[in-house]
Amino acid sequence: MSFVNPTYLWSFLGLLLPIAIHLWNKSEGRTIKVGSIRLLKESQTSKSSWLQFREFFLLILRLLLVSLICLILAAPVSISKRSNLEVAYAVEPSLLKLKSFRTLVDSINDDNEVYLLAEDFPAYTEEETELNFEKKHFENPQYWQLAQQFSKLHSDSLVIFTKGRLTGIKGKRPEISQKVNWILIDSTKSTNEIIEVTSFKDSLELLQFEITQNLGKFSKQRIAAKDSTKFHFPANTLRTELDTIHVQFYDDLELKNQVEYLKVSFTALGKYLKRPFVFSEFNQDNLDEHSFDNHGVLVWLSEKELPKFSNRRLIFRPNIYAEKLIKKTQKPGVYQLTDTLHRKNILEYHLAENLLQLLELHPKIASEIAEIDTRNFDRELLAPNFKIDSKNSYLAKFDWVPWLWLAFLVVFIIERIVSKLREQ
Incomplete structure (x- = not known):
């Protein structure tokens, strides 16, 4: 110890x-003079x-x-010093929904340690017929992030059963000391699903995500509103109404041509998106806490404190070290204009394309795609780098x-x- x-x-x-x-407390007490102690001695008992x-x-x-x-x-x-297991098995939890695969895992679990490929690698038990994990916890695991924690399994080699989803590969390829055999359970299927419907005055724009032979692509289709009954829309299809985009400007710096450059870029973007832009400007005379509409985009060309605004904001904060003309800040919905606009940097950094991120036309698309994206990663690219310093034992505390x-x-x-x- x-x-x-x-x-x-x-x-x-x-x-x-x-x-x-x-x-x-055992010290002698006060001495009290009494006539006789005969009766006191007789009272001492057990x-x-x-x-x-x-x-x-x-x-x-x-x-x-x-x-x-x-x-x-x-x-x-x-x-205490303990020996590593010779082999351990880890299973991507979503695979356990397949009854045939679950039978295979149950047979492996009779003689070997089986874990779930999720945070903290909980042990798999046959009695657990229904998974009680939150959807984000097991549906799309981050393979490389979990690979960095394989040492917790204390095994010389690992066998990983996984779908190998593209969405699970993020960051730098890790280096691990265990020998890992990635077994891909390919459930890729062709998919062509409408993930978002954008409503205009008299038409609809359908955004579709299609998977064919492990390749994914987007496509848009414009239809008349009256023809919508001919299409099947899944229950989780996103529905948005983006007809007119409002852009509000507040400029007390009065830098030359800044508002004009931004308006021209937004207008060019509107032609590409086939959506009209409406511009409004505020000055010190008509500025109060109720001036701004919480819809659209607010361009803040001022050194004053940014007002409360629930939508996207573009603030002017020069930064000579910035690599981008428009940079996203740590605050949600807040973007930074890092340099004074002029013709050279507008063309060099493609200002109109940079402004596209302010609109956030499809804010929930990423989560929708993650649910229907069944594409697999190549097995050789999925495996982390092997680091030759394997230990046959570990210290248990x-x-x-x-x-x-x-x-x-x-x-x-x-x-x-x-x-x-x-x-x-």
Whole structure:
């Protein structure tokens, strides 16, 4: 056993305090002169012996309480060396919805350790017929992020059953010490689904996502509103109404041509999107807290504090180190214009295309695609890099502190009961 904070072992000197109090209470009392002590000696019975034992027992309990506090502060842990498993299995939870595959996993689980490919790698049990995980927790696991935690499984080699979804590959390819055999369960199927319907005055724009031979692509189709009955719209289809886009300007810096450049860029963008833009401007004379409409985009060309505005905002904050003309900030819906606009940077950085992100025309598309995207990643590209420093054993640590707190609570309750009986 070792201690996380061995310095606190000096606190065991506190055991001297209960002992000192006990000895102090045993000191001689006042001398009282009486005529005879014959009757007092005869009254000594076994009851007085029991009282002495209870005093000694109460002292032991208080010493034990102080000792437990000292141990809790020192934080004892037990460290033991254990051997790795030869092989462990991990299963992407969504695969367990397939009855045929679940039968295979049940047979593997008879003689081997099987875990779920999810955060903290919970153990798989056959009795768990229905998964109680939140959808985001298991439907689209992040493979490479989970691969960095494979050491928690303490196995020399791993077999991973997975769908290998494209949405699960993000960031830099990790390096791990385990040998991993990725087994792809290919459930890719052709998909052509309408994921968003945009309503105009007399027409509809259908945004479709199509998967063919593991390739995904978007397509748009414009139809008359009266022809919508000829199409099947899934229940989860996003429906938006984007007819006119409002852009509001507030400019007290009065930098030359900034508002004009932005208006021209928004207008060009509107022609591409086939949506008209409506512009409005505010100045210091007509500015108050109710001036701004919380719809559309607010362009804030000012050093004043940004007003409360629930939609997208473009603020002018020059930054010579910025790599983009329009940069998204950490605040949701807030974008930063990093330089004064002129003809050169408008053309070089494609201002109109940069302004497109402010509109957020399809804010919920990513979550919709994640649910219907069944494309697989190539097995060779899915596997992390193997790092040759595999260890056949690992150190297992057991923390005694929670159990010490439990013991402290039990002893404290007993001490209070004995102390109450003593008073009676």
